[in-house]
Amino acid sequence: MKMSVTHFRYLAIMLLMVASLPLSAQIPAGEGITLEAALMMAEENNPALQAAEYNREAADYERKAAIGLRMPKINVMGSYAYFNRDMEVDMNGLKTPVSNTVNQVIGGLGQAGIQLPAGVMDQLSGMMGQLMGANWGMTLQERNVAFVGGSVTVPLFTGGKINVANRAARLNLQTAEEQGAQSRNALVSELVERYYGLALSLAAVEVRQQVVDGVRVHLNDAIALEKNGIIARGERLYAEVKMAEAERDLQDAKLQFETLRSALANTLNSQADYLPVSAMFVLNDIESVDYFKSAALEHNPLLRQVETKRQLAEEGVKLHTADYMPQVALMGGGIFANYQLSNILPRWAVGVGVNITLFDGLSREHKRAAAKRTVGYVSSMQTKAQNDITVLVDKLYNNLCNYRDRIPSIESSMAFADEYLRIKTAAFREGLASSADVIDAQLNLAAIRIERMQAAFNYDVALAQLLEAAGLSDEFMSYARREGASQIVLKD
8 A cells, every 4th residue: 555645745744843843842941060060069069968067077176175184274263252240259258267267366376375566466457457358359251352363173093084085086076077978978879869860851851752753743644644545543543542642751751850850959959950961871890799898898987987886885884984993183273362351261272182982872883884785785786787788788789780781681672672663664654554553663662762761870870879888989970980881871
């Protein structure tokens, strides 16, 4: 069966119209950005990394504060007080006993036949009169008092507590640094997933647009063939149904694209619309799984944090052991200036203080035992974490190899599907194939093209996750630039 000349002209015009469609009509607009540039932008603007840096700086200040525990503590203090009365000692009540005692002594001398000269007795009487008439009260401190002074305390021996505090502060700083590294590694994986996810979505939009264009051409072809009585009405209706489905698939792909573009903007912490320009890639040769396992045990930030927690737990045991030791400190202080401060009080003093706890209700023993159990707990969790990371590396590595090995098979299938579509299209024009055959061939080719891009996407995401598990996320871009890296782009 042959088509009319009119139909061929119509079909040629439609093909030219589809071929002349500008790319911008099919792909949403946006500013192109490379993966490397996106990574730099994310590292600069990401709130999680900024929070991690603040946490590291805080830990560093805590470390510096711990160093100060070895230094003397110098304090300056001032005080003013107003009492309700002067501080006095009243001894007037002793007048009568003293007078009686003196009189008894003089009387005793007379009874003993000892007569004091008249002048001596007069003087003695005068003195007693003055003494008894005086106020026998003593003011120790007036009610108004103010002073400015200072004190110095120097730790001489703390049983190792200061050393423990310094080591713990350094370990906490290491923990903060590893938390920052963990956040950055997670950011790399997130960016790779969203950057290449947007690239995959962009490819899906383009493929779905091409499917829509192809089905539209076929539908117009079917309409012309039906008018010429070459095909049945049912085949034209089938083409119309598939046209509607293709348009819905295109709309879904565009919505998915917008969602992923928003996700990428969130990772970049930017309001601008960016489009990926770096192609996905696949490496045929990569290091062995043992290489990544060894790297993970050495560089994984989570494992390093667990190791730091174990060391902190051991320092906790040392801290509670120090509770059994005496605490010795050198102390000194003095008053620099005072107002109406009694001279009875000393102006300066120095000394050594010792504190030894003999019994505290077994609190020390229980705390030390708890600290030892904490060491055991963290050590067990460390072993589990190492095993979990090893299993994760195995899983990610196997996934990586699986996605890599699928691509050659998918490309072979794509070549077959492309040829199959060409054959079915030619057969349809000769009346030897149905609309269903042609459209199914178009959809099959589109599915395989997307599957190829999906496999590359899965490979790159798995590689990013593998490097994250191994603590090597910083090397992702170097893998992308390797000589053996095959770029995976959408093929017509």
